[in-house]
Amino acid sequence: MSIKLLRGDTILKILLAAAALFIIGLLVALAVELSMGSAASISQFGPGFLIGTKWDAVHEIFGALPFIYGTLLTSAIALLIGLPISLGVAIFISEKLKAHQTFGYLLGTLVDLLAAVPSVIYGLWGVLILAPLLRDYVEMPLHNSLGFIPLFSGTPFGFNFFTAGIVLAIMVIPTMSAVSRDVLSAVPNSQREAMYSLGATDWEVTQKSVLPYARSGIFGAFVLGLGRAVGETMAVTMVIGNIPTITANLFSGGYTLSSLIANEFGESSGIYQSAIIEIGLILFLTALLINVLARLLLWRMSHGRQVNV
Amino acid sequence: MTKIERRTQNTGMPHPSMSKQDFSTAKIETKDLKARFGKVEVLKGINLKFPENSVTAIMGPSGCGKTTFIRCLNRIHELTPGAKVEGEVIMDGINIYSPNVDPVAIRRRIGMVFQKPNPFPTMSIYDNTVAGLKLNGVRDKKKLEELAERSLRMAFLWDEVKDDLNKPGTALSGGQQQRLCIARALAVEPEVVLMDEPCSALDPVATAKVEESIVALKKDFTIIIVTHNMQQAARISDFTAFIYLGQLIEFGKTSEVFEKPKNELTEKYITGKFG
Amino acid sequence: MKSILPTQISLWRKIVNKLMTILVIVAVALAVIPLIFILGDVLLRGAAAVNLTFLTSLPAAPTSKNGGIASPLVGSFTMVGLASLFSIPIGVGAGMFFSEYSWSKLSTVSGFMNDVLTGFPSMVLGLFVFVVIVLTTKSFSAFAGAVALSFVMIPIIARTTDESLKLVPNTLREASMALGVPRWKTTFRIVVGTGKTGVLTGIILAVARATGETAPLILTAFWSTHYATNLFNQPIGSLTYLIYLYGTSGASNWETQAWGAALILILIMLALNLFVKVIIGRSLTEARMG
Numbered sequence: 001m002s003i004k005l006l007r008g009d010t011i012l013k014i015l016l017a018a019a020a021l022f023i024i025g026l027l028v029a030l031a032v033e034l035s036m037g038s039a040a041s042i043s044q045f046g047p048g049f050l051i052g053t054k055w056d057a058v059h060e061i062f063g064a065l066p067f068i069y070g071t072l073l074t075s076a077i078a079l080l081i082g083l084p085i086s087l088g089v090a091i092f093i094s095e096k097l098k099a100h101q102t103f104g105y106l107l108g109t110l111v112d113l114l115a116a117v118p119s120v121i122y123g124l125w126g127v128l129i130l131a132p133l134l135r136d137y138v139e140m141p142l143h144n145s146l147g148f149i150p151l152f153s154g155t156p157f158g159f160n161f162f163t164a165g166i167v168l169a170i171m172v173i174p175t176m177s178a179v180s181r182d183v184l185s186a187v188p189n190s191q192r193e194a195m196y197s198l199g200a201t202d203w204e205v206t207q208k209s210v211l212p213y214a215r216s217g218i219f220g221a222f223v224l225g226l227g228r229a230v231g232e233t234m235a236v237t238m239v240i241g242n243i244p245t246i247t248a249n250l251f252s253g254g255y256t257l258s259s260l261i262a263n264e265f266g267e268s269s270g271i272y273q274s275a276i277i278e279i280g281l282i283l284f285l286t287a288l289l290i291n292v293l294a295r296l297l298l299w300r301m302s303h304g305r306q307v308n309v
Numbered sequence: 310m311t312k313i314e315r316r317t318q319n320t321g322m323p324h325p326s327m328s329k330q331d332f333s334t335a336k337i338e339t340k341d342l343k344a345r346f347g348k349v350e351v352l353k354g355i356n357l358k359f360p361e362n363s364v365t366a367i368m369g370p371s372g373c374g375k376t377t378f379i380r381c382l383n384r385i386h387e388l389t390p391g392a393k394v395e396g397e398v399i400m401d402g403i404n405i406y407s408p409n410v411d412p413v414a415i416r417r418r419i420g421m422v423f424q425k426p427n428p429f430p431t432m433s434i435y436d437n438t439v440a441g442l443k444l445n446g447v448r449d450k451k452k453l454e455e456l457a458e459r460s461l462r463m464a465f466l467w468d469e470v471k472d473d474l475n476k477p478g479t480a481l482s483g484g485q486q487q488r489l490c491i492a493r494a495l496a497v498e499p500e501v502v503l504m505d506e507p508c509s510a511l512d513p514v515a516t517a518k519v520e521e522s523i524v525a526l527k528k529d530f531t532i533i534i535v536t537h538n539m540q541q542a543a544r545i546s547d548f549t550a551f552i553y554l555g556q557l558i559e560f561g562k563t564s565e566v567f568e569k570p571k572n573e574l575t576e577k578y579i580t581g582k583f584g
Numbered sequence: 585m586k587s588i589l590p591t592q593i594s595l596w597r598k599i600v601n602k603l604m605t606i607l608v609i610v611a612v613a614l615a616v617i618p619l620i621f622i623l624g625d626v627l628l629r630g631a632a633a634v635n636l637t638f639l640t641s642l643p644a645a646p647t648s649k650n651g652g653i654a655s656p657l658v659g660s661f662t663m664v665g666l667a668s669l670f671s672i673p674i675g676v677g678a679g680m681f682f683s684e685y686s687w688s689k690l691s692t693v694s695g696f697m698n699d700v701l702t703g704f705p706s707m708v709l710g711l712f713v714f715v716v717i718v719l720t721t722k723s724f725s726a727f728a729g730a731v732a733l734s735f736v737m738i739p740i741i742a743r744t745t746d747e748s749l750k751l752v753p754n755t756l757r758e759a760s761m762a763l764g765v766p767r768w769k770t771t772f773r774i775v776v777g778t779g780k781t782g783v784l785t786g787i788i789l790a791v792a793r794a795t796g797e798t799a800p801l802i803l804t805a806f807w808s809t810h811y812a813t814n815l816f817n818q819p820i821g822s823l824t825y826l827i828y829l830y831g832t833s834g835a836s837n838w839e840t841q842a843w844g845a846a847l848i849l850i851l852i853m854l855a856l857n858l859f860v861k862v863i864i865g866r867s868l869t870e871a872r873m874g
Contacts, residue, residue: 012768013685019677020694023742026735027697030712037715096608099390102869107612114619116853118796120824121846124831125622128839170618175616175703190427193385194490198497199417201593201601206439212431224703231705231801234574238832258707262802265714280711288707291700299696416595446594 028123030284040259040271048265050146055244057264062275064282066244070161074236075229076163077132077250082172083222089137089173090180095206106182115174123238126167131158131239136168156251159241164254167235174226174263179298183217220297231283233258257283310531335541336361336531337382337419337501342396344377344386350375353555354396359501359548364523364532366563368539370512370583372557375535379503382533383419384412400501417445417583420499424506426486428478428493435474437489441497456496463529464492465522484515491522494532502526504534508541520545539579617729623850630847641846643809643826646835653845655811656821659726662812663805664794666730671737672787678738679745679783686750686772695746701739709735710800718804724819725810729805736797737790744789748782749775785860792856796849798824811834823849 006158045052045062097104114179139156156162186211192194195209207258211218241253242263263274335358340362344352347419351374359365367375380386381394384405397404405415428437438457438521439447447453457474461467468487470481478489487507494502506521508516523532536542542549542563549567551574559575570576577583585651641652682695713732720723752775760770776783807821807829821844 008766008768012771016677016681019674020681020690021700022674023678023694023701023738024690027701027715030708033715034708087610087686089615092608092612096605101390107616108588110619111615114615116618116792116796116857117622118798118824118849119851120798120827120831121622121786121849122628124827124842125847126624127831128843129625130619140328141730156603157693173615188427190423190425191429193388193421194387194423194427194429195440196388196493197383197421197787198444199415199593200441200444201413203595203601203604204444204597205606208444209429210430213637215431228703231703231707233705233707238828241347245657258705258799261451261707263709264800265711265803277711277715278707283705284708287705288700289706295696295699411593419591 008103010209034277034284035279037050038281041274041278042272045275045278048227049275050282053246055260057149060271062272062278066246067219067255067257067260067305068164068282070163070240070244070256071230071245071258071283074168074256075226076162077161078118078168078172078229079222079225081166082176082225085175086176086180086221086225087218088176090184091206093181093212094184108178110173112308113174115178119171119232119234121239122167122171122235126163126235126239127159130167131163134158134163139163143251145215150248151250154247154249154251157241157253159253160251160279161237161240162250163254164236164240165250167239168229168232171232171235172225172228175228176221179221179224180218183214183221186217187213192262193211216297220294223290223294227287227294230290231258231287233262237262257286260262317509325430329519334361335359337398337400337533339382340397340399341393341397342378344374344381344382344391346377347391349556350387352381354551355557355576356582357557357560359443359533361526362529362572363547364534364545364551365548366542367533367535367550367552368542369580371537371554375552375554378552379421379505382501382503383416383421385416385421387412390541396408417441417497418499419498419501419503420467420494422487422490422494422504422507425510426483426490428481428486428489430477430479433475433477433555434478435483437478438492438496442491445497457490457492461489461490463495463522463526464488464583465518465525466492474546475488479504482515484511484518487519488512491519495526499530499532504532506535506537509537515541521550526556539567551578553578589654590843619646622641626843626846626850629843630838630845630850633844634742638841638844641874643821643841645840646833649837650835653823653826653848656810656823656826656845657677657848659805659820660823662815663726663730663733663801663820664694664791664869666726666815667716667737667794668787668791669732670730671734671741671790675738675741675787675790676745677781678742679786680771680776682742682754683749684775698739698742702737703741704733704739705737705799706797710803714803721817722861723817724806725817726805726815726820729801729820730815732795732800732804733802735795735799737794740784740790740793741783744786745779745783748779748786751782752778767821781863785863786862788860792853792860795852795856796824798828801825802828811872817840 041049047065049062050068052061052064053065054061054063055066056062074136093104093108097107100211106181135156135158139158139162142152143154145157192205192211196204200208236256237259240256240259241257243253244255245252261276261280261283265273337490338358340354341356342352343350347422355378367378377386382398386392388392394406398406403410412446412549429440430441435457438460439453442453442456447456457467458467466485469485478486481489486517491507508519511519520541526532534546546563547562551558551566551572553574559570559572566580570579586761636653637650639657640654641650642655643653675751678694678698682691712733713728713735717728719729756774756778757770760774761767801822801824805822807823807825808819808821812818812820826843827842827849830838830845833839
């Protein structure tokens with residue numbers, strides 16, 4: 001009887017452990033396969049690949065810099081716009097809606113709904129609705145009035161870094177605001193009351209006691225948002241113009257690491273294909289770094305208890 | 310009292326009439342103060358007068374409403390969702406609940422020290438102490454340092470931290486943290502200081518230090534302290550109020566309340582029949 | 585002499601307070617307005633395109649007004665279904681390991697990696713499957729697409745399973761084992777039995793997520809207008825790829841159809857998310873009563 005018990009228990013444990021091992025295996029296999037696939041490209045182009053600015057399939061010269069630039073620029077725009085908005089939503093829900101818990105929950109759910117919208121639909125909306133709108137009502141006016149600033153110097157056609165950055169911002173807001181909300185709600189009330197007792201206004205309480213207390217969690221939210229922005233493919237690909245350039249002009253078309261993979265793998269072979277896989281490897285490592293950093297920060301803030309994202 | 314006289318009272322200099330304390334002038338009083346959480350009425354109409362420059366202990370069994378009571382005095386109670394206050398709290402002739410009084414301004418004048426020490430963890434000892442001053446627009450570095458030292462001295466903490474002012478506020482022991490919170494509260498020159506069981510989380514040595522500072526403070530401030538500890542009340546308070554189930558049962562000089570309580574409930578509480 | 589602090593707070597502080605309140609409300613508006621616009625556009629423009637023909641016809645050339653989404657719709661269901669077959673056992677299994685053997689180092693390491701994989705760029709996952717399966721079999725396939733989707737689903741299922749099972753009180757486990765029920769039976773019957781609504785919720789969320797994915801399919805399933813007859817050696821169309829292809833085509837018929845497909849996709853996701861909310865709602869009341 002007891003041997004049978006042990007057999008059942010052991011079998012289950014092995015099965016479950018195998019599943020857990022699978023996940024580790026997946027990540028490892030990911031790293032291995034991407035490295036192997038890009039080996040040809042790595043040995044041919046070396047570290048110069050990272051700073052190479054030319055991407056020429058015909059002459060087989062490949063460099064990743066325009067795509068790294070595009071990924072970073074669009075992510076930067078997305079976070080610059082998205083973080084304040086996310087914080088605003090989080091502050092509103094956790095500080096201003098204390099007396100209206102259901103409304104806060106509903107609002108939170110509404111913002112979370114944004115996260116459920118598939119990326120390709122953001123892309124569709126971006127291509128057919130947002131890009132023309134931005135071009136006519138934001139980019140053109142900016143170009144006409146402030147065109148002397150390098151940022152706004154190009155003639156805007158709608159499919160550029162700027163539009164991609166805006167779409168990306170909309171997409172990372174739900175993630176960042178959900179994490180920020182959790183983090184702000186976790187600030188103990190005694191901190192707020194201590195600040196109130198010194199004669200502080202509502203905003204001063206938020207600014208001087210709540211936000212500082214939660215700052216590592218907010219940073220975690222930021223990094224998580226960065227991770228999402230860096231890895232985003234469809235919506236960005238559909239509105240960024242897909243032109244590999246490095247320029248300060250926000251109204252120029254651009255290209256990101258993930259867009260390149262989406263667009264060009266098809267005709268690729270040989271060294272071309274290996275170069276694309278190397279781009280994938282770069283994306284993998286970047287996303288890995290960012291995600292690990294974010295999780296470490298969030299795990300630390302909640303003392304090992306997972307924050308729900 | 311004119312405005313100037315009232316102002317110069319808070320200079321940290323001994324009050325001229327300290328030697329023969331006049332307890333008929335109430336610094337702060339409540340008139341028919343009621344408080345509720347949602348539908349539950351926690352305070353059922355309290356009338357209390359707190360004499361100036363004295364220490365009054367508020368006592369009563371758990372759940373009687375004493376914490377809610379002092380939280381009504383600096384308008385912190387209303388910050389809880391669903392909390393309501395009725396009645397009046399009058400300080401220097403003004404009802405602090407009247408619509409043209411800004412609660413933010415009042416809270417500076419009525420300070421609070423909480424049960425569990427709650428220094429701001431992201432700030433140093435120095436920054437914690439001057440947090441309230443910076444809020445209220447004091448910018449001059451010299452002045453801030455001066456006031457920080459004064460507050461820390463009043464809280465009997467200066468000597469222990471004067472060389473470590475840049476250490477984080479949470480690097481101190483529990484008792485020191487609580488004295489830091491006292492210093493922080495004192496820095497903004499309140500006229501009344503509310504304390505909600507300030508020593509209940511502290512060991513006896515730390516408690517003794519805090520009590521020492523409280524007794525020294527009463528010459529400049531009116532202190533109202535909620536406490537569970539009758540010995541503490543006997544040690545440091547001039548007056549005691551006994552609250553039971555949201556109602557004021559008895560109020561008077563501490564010695565009289567403890568030795569010759571007028572109310573049967575008070576006597577029961579004091580002799581430990583319930584608590 | 586020291587300063588006497590004012591008895592009224594300065595006007596500036598009042599202004600800043602009011603201003604920040606307004607800014608915060610503006611932020612909320614900015615966060616919510618795009619959602620309203622996107623859903624509104626999808627609803628209005630999609631409704632114009634959706635009808636029975638649309639749902640039952642095969643995709644057609646951009647010149648035709650009668651193209652439909654029948655085969656890509658089936659393609660999506662097929663691949664998500666296949667992916668679920670693969671990801672549910674692994675995801676639930678891993679999640680169970682995380683919660684029932686949480687002290688083990690394997691659990692911590694794997695759990696951490698699982699968190700990292702959640703929200704990982706799905707394009708990279710697609711690239712991985714491309715290298716491992718497509719390049720070796722030398723063809724796109726529904727199978728490859730399903731595998732890529734399962735890599736998206738597994739971390740989600742593992743995590744929600746872990747969280748749901750962790751909520752089951754330990755006293756239940758102990759009571760069961762004290763009665764002599766072997767551990768493995770306890771885990772299945774009692775733990776999973778109690779936590780099953782949470783586990784199911786996680787699965788549905790993962791399914792919803794996978795249904796909306798495009799990037800992993802670009803390099804694995806690619807595109808086709810026909811129904812797939814073989815899941816291993818031919819490309820297969822999907823609803824999401826259709827939206828991508830048609831939306832960027834510049835052809836107005838196709839653009840209209842893309843909106844229609846988007847509406848169908850949103851309706852599917854709405855249905856799935858609603859299902860989850862109903863289940864959670866019911867399980868919450870159960871938890872409150874029990």
